[in-house]
Amino acid sequence: MAGSHQQGIKNAHFHSVGQSRSPLSPGEIAENLEEAELNERRPVRVRYAPSPTGFPHIGNIRTALFNWLFARHSGGKFILRIEDTDQERRVEGAVEAIMGSLRWLGLDWDEGPEVGGPYGPYFQSQRLSIYQEAAQRLVTEGKAYYCFCSPQRLQEMRDEQRRLGKPPGYDRHCRELSLEEQSFMDSQGIVPVVRFKMPLDGETRFHDNIWGDVTFENSTLDDFVLLKSDGYPTYHLANICDDHLMEVSHVMRAEEWLSSTPRHCLLYEALGWEHPEFAHLPMILGPDRSKLSKRHGATGLLEYKEMGYLPEALINFLALLGWSLDDRTELFDREALIKGFSLERIGKTGAIFNIEKLNWMNGAYIRQLTPADLADRALPYLEDARNGLSRPVGMKRPLDRDYLLKIIPLIQDRARTLGRTAQDEGLVQLAEFFFVDDLDYDPKLLLGKHLTAEQSRSYLGTAIKRLADLTDFGAATLEGLLRPLSAELGVKTGDFFGLLRTATTGRTAAPPLFQTMEVLGKERCFKRLKAATQKLAAVGP
RNA sequence: GGCGCAUUCGUCUAGCGGCCCAGGACACCUCCCUCUCAAGGAGGAGACCACCGGUUCGAAUCCGGUAUGCGCUACCA
Numbered sequence: 287m288a289g290s291h292q293q294g295i296k297n298a299h300f301h302s303v304g305q306s307r308s309p310l311s312p313g314e315i316a317e318n319l320e321e322a323e324l325n326e327r328r329p330v331r332v333r334y335a336p337s338p339t340g341f342p343h344i345g346n347i348r349t350a351l352f353n354w355l356f357a358r359h360s361g362g363k364f365i366l367r368i369e370d371t372d373q374e375r376r377v378e379g380a381v382e383a384i385m386g387s388l389r390w391l392g393l394d395w396d397e398g399p400e401v402g403g404p405y406g407p408y409f410q411s412q413r414l415s416i417y418q419e420a421a422q423r424l425v426t427e428g429k430a431y432y433c434f435c436s437p438q439r440l441q442e443m444r445d446e447q448r449r450l451g452k453p454p455g456y457d458r459h460c461r462e463l464s465l466e467e468q469s470f471m472d473s474q475g476i477v478p479v480v481r482f483k484m485p486l487d488g489e490t491r492f493h494d495n496i497w498g499d500v501t502f503e504n505s506t507l508d509d510f511v512l513l514k515s516d517g518y519p520t521y522h523l524a525n526i527c528d529d530h531l532m533e534v535s536h537v538m539r540a541e542e543w544l545s546s547t548p549r550h551c552l553l554y555e556a557l558g559w560e561h562p563e564f565a566h567l568p569m570i571l572g573p574d575r576s577k578l579s580k581r582h583g584a585t586g587l588l589e590y591k592e593m594g595y596l597p598e599a600l601i602n603f604l605a606l607l608g609w610s611l612d613d614r615t616e617l618f619d620r621e622a623l624i625k626g627f628s629l630e631r632i633g634k635t636g637a638i639f640n641i642e643k644l645n646w647m648n649g650a651y652i653r654q655l656t657p658a659d660l661a662d663r664a665l666p667y668l669e670d671a672r673n674g675l676s677r678p679v680g681m682k683r684p685l686d687r688d689y690l691l692k693i694i695p696l697i698q699d700r701a702r703t704l705g706r707t708a709q710d711e712g713l714v715q716l717a718e719f720f721f722v723d724d725l726d727y728d729p730k731l732l733l734g735k736h737l738t739a740e741q742s743r744s745y746l747g748t749a750i751k752r753l754a755d756l757t758d759f760g761a762a763t764l765e766g767l768l769r770p771l772s773a774e775l776g777v778k779t780g781d782f783f784g785l786l787r788t789a790t791t792g793r794t795a796a797p798p799l800f801q802t803m804e805v806l807g808k809e810r811c812f813k814r815l816k817a818a819t820q821k822l823a824a825v826g827p
Numbered sequence: 828g829g830c831g832c833a834u835u836c837g838u839c840u841a842g843c844g845g846c847c848c849a850g851g852a853c854a855c856c857u858c859c860c861u862c863u864c865a866a867g868g869a870g871g872a873g874a875c876c877a878c879c880g881g882u883u884c885g886a887a888u889c890c891g892g893u894a895u896g897c898g899c900u901a902c903c904a
Contacts, residue, residue: 337904372903437902444901453829454900479902497832506830506900514902521904545831545899568833575896606839606852613841614851633840636897640838643853653866699866711865734863769862783862795864 328535330362334388334395335525335539337369338380342387343585344639345540345570345578348604352567353538354393355605355627362535366398367528370411371518387587391597392620397532405532410524417519420527420557421480421512429556430512432478433460434471455508456481480513482522482553490548495536495565495629502548510549526550530559538565541636542577565629568608569636578639594667594705594712595644599651603644607637617650645711649702652713657694661687664694664713667704668721685721692805693720696797716797720806725792725814729821734784734794737777739825742785745775746819749786750812759808761800768800789818 334350336342342350357364366388368381385399397403407413424430433456435443440456447454461483463471471478484507491501512523519527529537544566554561572582579585584593590600602618610633611618611626618626652660668685697716706712719725732742752767772782783799790803790811803811 335904339904369904375903433902435902440901448828451828455829481902500831502830508900511902516902518902520902525904540898541832542898543904548831566832569898571897573838577898603839608839610840612851616839616852635833635840637840638838640853643839646853649866697865700864716865765862772862779862781862787863793864797864799862 328533330357330360331365331533331535332357332362332538333365333367333529333532333534334393335367335369335528336384337372337375337521338377338384339372339375340377340380341383341586341588343578344587344590344604345585347387347391347587348570348607349538349540349567350388350393351391351601351604352609352627352632354395355624356536356538356629357396358624359627363396364394365403365405365532365534366395366408367532368399368409368411369521369524370409371521371524373516373518383588390588390591391601410519410528413524413528414517414519416527416531417513417523418517421519421523424482424512424556425480427556428483430480430482431461431463431509432468433481433509433511434463434468434476434478435459436476453506456510458509461509477515479511479515481509482512482549482556484509484549484552490551492547492551492561492564494544494547495563496568496632496634497544497566500544500547504548504552507549507552512553522546522549522553526553526557526559529562530554530557534562536563536565538567541566541569565632567632568634570607571636571638573638575636575638582639592705593707594703594714595648596651596655596663596704599644599648602651603647607639608633617647645702645707649711652701652704653699655698657691657698660698661690661694664704664717665690667714668717689720689805690717693717696801696805700797719791719793719796725817727788727792729818729825731788731792731794732785732818732822733825734781734788736781737785739822741777743819743822745777745782745785746789746815746822748775750815750819753808753812753815756808759804759811761798761804764800764803786815790814 332353334353336346336350354364356362366385368384370376370381381399388395395401397405398408402408410417421430425432435456439459443457444454460478460481468478485504488504489501490504490507491499493499510522511520513519528534547564547566551561570578572578574582584590587600591597598620601620601623605618605623605627606616609627609631611631615626655663665685665687668690669683697713700711700716701713702709702711704713706714710716733739737745749768749771752771753764756763756767768783768786769779772779775782784794787796787799787802788794790799790806792814796802806814
């Protein structure tokens with residue numbers, strides 16, 4: 287099977303730029319910049335700005351990936367900023383999960399938590415005064431106002447609007463409050479929020495690098511909240527302030543933000559700032575075409591690590607969800623992805639996350655690994671063989687790496703994940719029988735399609751006898767003995783080898799028999815062959 | 828309901844007026860290889876390019892409408 291691995295590499299057609307792992311050369315970056323940034327002289331600075339309200343899922347991470355690819359492609363900076371402005375929904379451990387996810391995929395950030403940077407801090411909760419000052423300034427300039435409406439009033443207002451079939455939105459009740467009215471409310475102890483004073487007419491138009499020109503009537507936009515009563519900013523305010531202060535050049539985020547972009551444009555304008563370029567990424571959908579969520583099954587990125595997907599395979603797969611290089615390239619190494627990535631080739635339609643294709647791709651990546659690398663990556667999964675489908679296997683630990691190294695060539699072409707899969711195509715499942723002491727299988731499997739229990743018993747007995755004299759238990763020797771024996775016994779090789787396969791591996795589908803027996807070793811094979819004859823006794827005639 | 832956006836094989840997609848009675852990939856089927864299962868190789872099936880009009884010598888590609896879908900419509904991001 288040594289040749290099979292070579293073949294795997296040869297036929298996988300991995301698209302590579304044919305250079306080492308080093309980043310792009312300055313010349314290449316300049317070239318990329320020229321093609322992508324004709325109108326823009328600003329250095330590229332992009333950011334991934336998740337909120338720690340949960341663990342990052344496939345969709346979030348795809349956004350991170352696109353930002354990272356764009357930054358690396360253009361020699362710009364990739365910033366990680368934590369948007370922790372919602373105190374209520376904050377989830378413990380989320381920040382760690384975010385960083386862990388990025389690190390697992392190798393998406394390194396140039397500025398952000400743990401690495402710092404000249405535009406910090408990178409946690410919005412540590413930048414509150416910035417937002418408060420901005421809100422204050424807008425109020426002073428008459429571009430925003432205090433709103434004292436209670437949550438109850440707002441809720442009733444919305445219910446009423448819904449009942450009347452009118453477009454929902456704040457009714458601007460507090461927009462023109464007099465100073466007296468305001469101080470009265472203050473004296474009542476009501477803490478106001480700050481709302482943006484939306485232009486009542488006109489339209490807001492902006493250019494999106496993916497969607498083209500988009501226009502909104504200002505009259506359809508309401509006076510949204512900038513600063514909450516707890517002193518924290520809303521996403522809109524914080525996002526705008528930080529993107530401006532951190533000199534973000536391109537805002538790349540999910541499509542669901544497209545509708546709030548006019549608000550952001552207006553806010554930039556009110557603050558006297560120029561807005562960055564926008565690029566709204568198409569969404570990742572569940573099989574029912576709705577926004578991917580927990581009810582679609584595994585969505586957390588780290589779950590994919592648990593299941594035994596390779597980070598490079600996941601990156602490749604995710605990159606192809608919404609982006610393509612051309613009409614045929616499917617497999618990219620990291621450098622090829624960086625080199626080929628461009629905003630121009632991002633599509634607009636939501637993409638369904640198709641796990642089948644991921645499985646294929648992961649298999650392709652597994653095949654392309656060196657056996658030693660695969661062994662090292664597989665070891666943790668074998669040691670802790672619980673992932674997903676669970677059921678601990680009866681292996682003695684710690685595992686013998688040298689033994690594993692001999693097994694790898696036999697299962698490398700067959701594995702689709704490093705863990706377990708529902709179709710038994712996970713590496714753990716494929717390797718399992720090499721490690722356990724006692725095989726547990728249905729004795730009937732020994733009979734195959736054409737043999738009786740009696741025949742099986744007899745063939746097995748003969749095989750054991752002949753095998754006993756063997757000093758060399760190599761695959762070639764085994765074949766040299768067993769193939770003629772099959773003829774001698776007058777059994778089809780398919781039936782005979784099938785019998786031996788089940789006896790030695792406990793399954794009907796396994797790697798090639800002779801190599802498998804060689805790796806298993808004489809002692810283990812004998813034990814299993816004898817156990818099989820025992821089992822046969824239980825089947826009857 | 829309002830606003831915005833989208834619509835090419837089951838799925839991911841190529842296509843930016845003639846090269847397309849639409850190309851690639853996954854999945855599926857057949858065959859080859861073969862001790863089983865994979866991997867690999869060779870084929871196949873699968874899309875009236877959502878629909879209806881228009882522009883044009885010519886449209887999947889441009890324009891309009893319809894339908895459907897999705898997103899947003901919070902003191903959430």
